[in-house]
Amino acid sequence: MRREYDAVIVGAGGAGLYAALEASSAGRVAVVSKLYPVRSHTGCAQGGIGAALGNLEEDHPEWHAFDTIKGGDYMVDQMAARILADEAVQAVYDLENMGLPFSRTPEGLIDQRRFGGHTRNFGEAPVRRACYAADRTGHMILQTLYQQCIKHEVDFYNEYFVVDLLLDGSSCVGLVVLELKTGELHTIRSKAVMLATGGFGRMFKTTSNAYANTGDGPALALRAGIPLEDMEFYQFHPTGIAGMGILITEAVRGEGGILRNRRGERFMEMYAPKLLDLAPRDLISKAILSELKAGNGMRGDRQIDDYVLLDATALGKKVVEEKIPDIADFCRTYLGIDPATDPIPVQPTAHYAMGGIPTDVHGRVLGAGGGACPGLYAAGECACVSVHGANRLGTNSLVDLVVFGRRAGRHIADYIAGASLRPLAAGSEDGARDKVKRLKTGRGAHGGAIREAMQKTMMEKVGIIREGEEGRSAVAEIEALRDEYRGARVDDAGAAFNTDLLELLELENLLDLALVTAHAAARREESRGGHTRDDFPERDDARWLKHSLVRLVSGVPEFSYKDVDTSLYPPKPRVY
Amino acid sequence: MLITFQIQRYDPEKDASPHFEDYEIELEPESRVLDGLVRIKTYVDGSLAFRKSCAHGICGSDAMLIDGEERLACKTLLRDLGAKPGGRIRIEPLKGLPLQRDLMVDQEKFFDAYRSVKPYLINDEPPGPKERIQSPAEREAIDEPTKCILCGSCYSACPVIREKNPEFLGPAAVLNASRFVFDSRDRGLPERLPALDRPDGIWACESKFRCTQVCPRGIKVTKSINLTKARIETLRSIKKKAMGDL
Ligand SMILES: Cc1cc2nc3c(=O)[nH]c(=O)nc-3n(C[C@H](O)[C@H](O)[C@H](O)COP(=O)(O)OP(=O)(O)OC[C@H]3O[C@@H](n4cnc5c(N)ncnc54)[C@H](O)[C@@H]3O)c2cc1C
Ligand code: SF4
Numbered sequence: 001m002r003r004e005y006d007a008v009i010v011g012a013g014g015a016g017l018y019a020a021l022e023a024s025s026a027g028r029v030a031v032v033s034k035l036y037p038v039r040s041h042t043g044c045a046q047g048g049i050g051a052a053l054g055n056l057e058e059d060h061p062e063w064h065a066f067d068t069i070k071g072g073d074y075m076v077d078q079m080a081a082r083i084l085a086d087e088a089v090q091a092v093y094d095l096e097n098m099g100l101p102f103s104r105t106p107e108g109l110i111d112q113r114r115f116g117g118h119t120r121n122f123g124e125a126p127v128r129r130a131c132y133a134a135d136r137t138g139h140m141i142l143q144t145l146y147q148q149c150i151k152h153e154v155d156f157y158n159e160y161f162v163v164d165l166l167l168d169g170s171s172c173v174g175l176v177v178l179e180l181k182t183g184e185l186h187t188i189r190s191k192a193v194m195l196a197t198g199g200f201g202r203m204f205k206t207t208s209n210a211y212a213n214t215g216d217g218p219a220l221a222l223r224a225g226i227p228l229e230d231m232e233f234y235q236f237h238p239t240g241i242a243g244m245g246i247l248i249t250e251a252v253r254g255e256g257g258i259l260r261n262r263r264g265e266r267f268m269e270m271y272a273p274k275l276l277d278l279a280p281r282d283l284i285s286k287a288i289l290s291e292l293k294a295g296n297g298m299r300g301d302r303q304i305d306d307y308v309l310l311d312a313t314a315l316g317k318k319v320v321e322e323k324i325p326d327i328a329d330f331c332r333t334y335l336g337i338d339p340a341t342d343p344i345p346v347q348p349t350a351h352y353a354m355g356g357i358p359t360d361v362h363g364r365v366l367g368a369g370g371g372a373c374p375g376l377y378a379a380g381e382c383a384c385v386s387v388h389g390a391n392r393l394g395t396n397s398l399v400d401l402v403v404f405g406r407r408a409g410r411h412i413a414d415y416i417a418g419a420s421l422r423p424l425a426a427g428s429e430d431g432a433r434d435k436v437k438r439l440k441t442g443r444g445a446h447g448g449a450i451r452e453a454m455q456k457t458m459m460e461k462v463g464i465i466r467e468g469e470e471g472r473s474a475v476a477e478i479e480a481l482r483d484e485y486r487g488a489r490v491d492d493a494g495a496a497f498n499t500d501l502l503e504l505l506e507l508e509n510l511l512d513l514a515l516v517t518a519h520a521a522a523r524r525e526e527s528r529g530g531h532t533r534d535d536f537p538e539r540d541d542a543r544w545l546k547h548s549l550v551r552l553v554s555g556v557p558e559f560s561y562k563d564v565d566t567s568l569y570p571p572k573p574r575v576y
Numbered sequence: 577m578l579i580t581f582q583i584q585r586y587d588p589e590k591d592a593s594p595h596f597e598d599y600e601i602e603l604e605p606e607s608r609v610l611d612g613l614v615r616i617k618t619y620v621d622g623s624l625a626f627r628k629s630c631a632h633g634i635c636g637s638d639a640m641l642i643d644g645e646e647r648l649a650c651k652t653l654l655r656d657l658g659a660k661p662g663g664r665i666r667i668e669p670l671k672g673l674p675l676q677r678d679l680m681v682d683q684e685k686f687f688d689a690y691r692s693v694k695p696y697l698i699n700d701e702p703p704g705p706k707e708r709i710q711s712p713a714e715r716e717a718i719d720e721p722t723k724c725i726l727c728g729s730c731y732s733a734c735p736v737i738r739e740k741n742p743e744f745l746g747p748a749a750v751l752n753a754s755r756f757v758f759d760s761r762d763r764g765l766p767e768r769l770p771a772l773d774r775p776d777g778i779w780a781c782e783s784k785f786r787c788t789q790v791c792p793r794g795i796k797v798t799k800s801i802n803l804t805k806a807r808i809e810t811l812r813s814i815k816k817k818a819m820g821d822l
């Protein structure tokens with residue numbers, strides 16, 4: 001492996017690959033990924049990528065930006081949302097021009113469908129904005145970008161796990177990676193490093209997220225003294241397959257699917273009379289929970305693991321097979337039902353991190369003082385720009401990846417032209433080596449048991465509905481698990497392909513993020529977007545219209561706050 | 577119900593050759609084979625090595641031999657295998673690729689084959705300011721191959737690779753070439769010919785249909801390969817004719 005690069009991109013999902021493509025025009029760039037690139041979680045995205053192309057009906061980037069801001073319950077930085085919506089249009093054309101096989105209109109244009117919270121004329125009615133490739137839009141984005149990287153001969157280090165960031169003051173000067181195949185540690189010097197490590201849904205018991213979504217990037221940043229932004233805002237998607245968490249895309253509702261309770265009622269009529277089943281996710285997840293608590297779930301036992309039905313039978317076989325074929329396949333495989341004839345049992349599932357590593361609109365990571373850390377970048381789900389605020393709209397993550405992944409890549413290209421490689425302090429690998437040694441001599445519980453306990457605590461106490469006392473008890477439980485982690489045991493003493501060790505390293509990351517998430521949730525005494533407090537049911541702009549920033553200083557959180565950019569649309573009550 | 581997973585184990589640092597080990601675990605008929613493997617790794621033996629990520633059949637990480645057939649562990653429920661209480665399920669790594677450890681095989685050769693067919697859109701004509709136009713029917717022509725998740729099942733199952741010619745590109749690489757060959761926006765067939773139009777390329781395929789039978793995405797792989805063969809033959813005859821006309 002080469003030891004020196006102009007830029008190293010950590011992560012081969014949509015954000016990382018787009019950045020690599022852009023930056024590789026300006027210098028020697030490598031992508032380091034713990035998974036083979038095509039295995040990245042971006043490949044799981046189903047429903048679509050939002051852009052105001054206006055191919056089927058009138059649409060404008062301003063409308064898209066407004067929906068994003070309102071959808072995020074006004075925690076969105078508004079100029080960033082404008083950039084997202086404006087640049088989405090060209091980004092989608094660029095993806096098409098690279099070969100992405102979008103579904104088409106009869107005229108041969110990119111087809112578009114409805115998605116939650118995306119509206120015409122500032123909230124009047126749903127608009128067709130989501131560009132899609134059947135229900136494997138993310139799969140096609142990931143493949144297309146990887147294919148372009150092959151074409152442009154980008155260097156890949158597949159199945160290399162980043163364990164440490166190397167900083168000199170606030171500047172990033174390289175990183176340390178663990179090679180899965182050999183168990184060896186390597187140091188790479190680089191002028192710039194970008195984190196594009198994706199989400200951390202594996203913190204929760206029921207999730208749509210892949211096993212690999214363990215928040216390694218944000219945890220590395222946190223350990224490097226960088227504060228994380230808005231960690232209390234985590235999205236629960238309303239429609240996961242009951243009991244499994246596997247996602248049933250919102251596109252099912254975009255195509256006409258309807259949520260029903262045990263009495264067959266279209267209950268969203270009561271919660272969002274205008275947008276109904278296409279209201280934003282936070283509102284629908286809460287509505288489902290209210291139905292369950294009222295005994296209207298399918299079992300009717302008022303438990304939070306009860307479920308409701310997603311009825312797509314009105315779509316008919318042809319639409320199901322053409323527009324949502326993978327969903328039909330999941331239903332057949334995991335439920336033994338056909339969505340064209342049987343309703344799908346669904347319940348909310350942990351889905352998306354709105355918070356993460358704070359960046360500016362060029363992907364530069366903002367450090368403890370609020371200034372950019374030279375040479376350190378982040379984009380994609382691990383970053384917080386913030387364009388999703390307190391609740392992300394469907395299709396906006398894929399937009400975020402391509403718009404801000406590309407912006408970061410471009411900025412890196414400029415940056416590396418003027419920067420030089422910096423010397424590294426001696427012993428760059430010592431920290432990681434000691435950690436591995438310590439883990440291999442642990443005698444306590446196996447990491448797997450600690451992980452399951454953490455997931456249960458987070459699901460029950462830092463889930464959709466939160467409360468102060470519960471939040472504090474979650475903090476105490478996570479702290480106890482972190483203590484237990486210190487003695488955790490690895491069963492595998494070997495060096496080569498030690499996946500046991502890898503999972504333990506991932507668990508450390510999840511535990512750190514769980515701790516700051518629980519603290520942040522206990523602290524924010526209001527309800528906004530994806531953060532709902534039983535004891536503080538209202539949004540409180542006077543006290544809480546501000547982004548939280550949290551650092552961990554020897555296990556103790558330190559909070560600070562920063563203003564939200566509300567320069568375009570002043571906050572208003574949110575009705576749909 | 578109590579089920580025995582009979583798993584092939586191999587640790588290159590310890591073992592001279594692979595062997596099988598039995599693990600008895602409690603699972604439901606609706607459990608995925610992957611759930612069983614994770615349970616074993618979490619509670620019985622953390623050193624069991626296998627790949628996994630999405631857990632719902634989309635990322636292609638966990639193709640393996642389950643009761644002798646290539647399947648995704650996350651997309652195979654015990655009830656699909658007809659498992660009964662007290663039953664056994666045999667789990668082995670994919671064939672045709674070098675064994676790394678336990679259920680992990682080295683995928684480099686598989687991906688090398690994929691990369692060799694230039695799996696990206698080739699078209700130098702300027703696209704214009706917006707999208708290129710493609711009709712729904714033209715889009716439909718490439719729908720099947722775009723479903724491929726590069727899981728390697730077809731490569732492992734291919735009788736040509738197993739028994740005759742380990743240098744054959746393999747079904748997935750040819751399928752992914754066809755993804756572009758039949759894309760109305762692509763102009764790259766001539767550039768892909770050096771990889772495809774040779775004895776170890778597309779012509780090694782003997783249409784045995786094993787790829788189609790095992791593909792967890794239900795892709796008609798053999799059909800796509802045959803259509804591509806026909807397209808190459810057409811191109812050849814056009815070339816020949818053009819030469820004859822000279
Ligand atoms: C089921 C599902 C459906 C979705 N559908 C949609 C949709 O329709 N529209 C939409 O907009 N959004 C959707 N999303 C959200 C969206 O898919 C994700 O937010 C997005 O793909 C994240 O992309 P990313 O590039 O940030 O990271 P990922 O694609 O998750 O990639 C992360 C990369 O980082 C690497 N990595 C991580 N840690 C390390 C480490 N320590 N060392 C080395 N490498 C590392 C991984 O190998 C991987 O390559 C969906 C999400 C899910 C779960
Ligand atoms: S064609 Fe099917 S079996 Fe072969 S790699 Fe693709 S998805 Fe897997």
Ligand code: FES
Binds near residue numbers: 635649
């Ligand atoms: S884990 Fe992704 S395909 Fe099975």
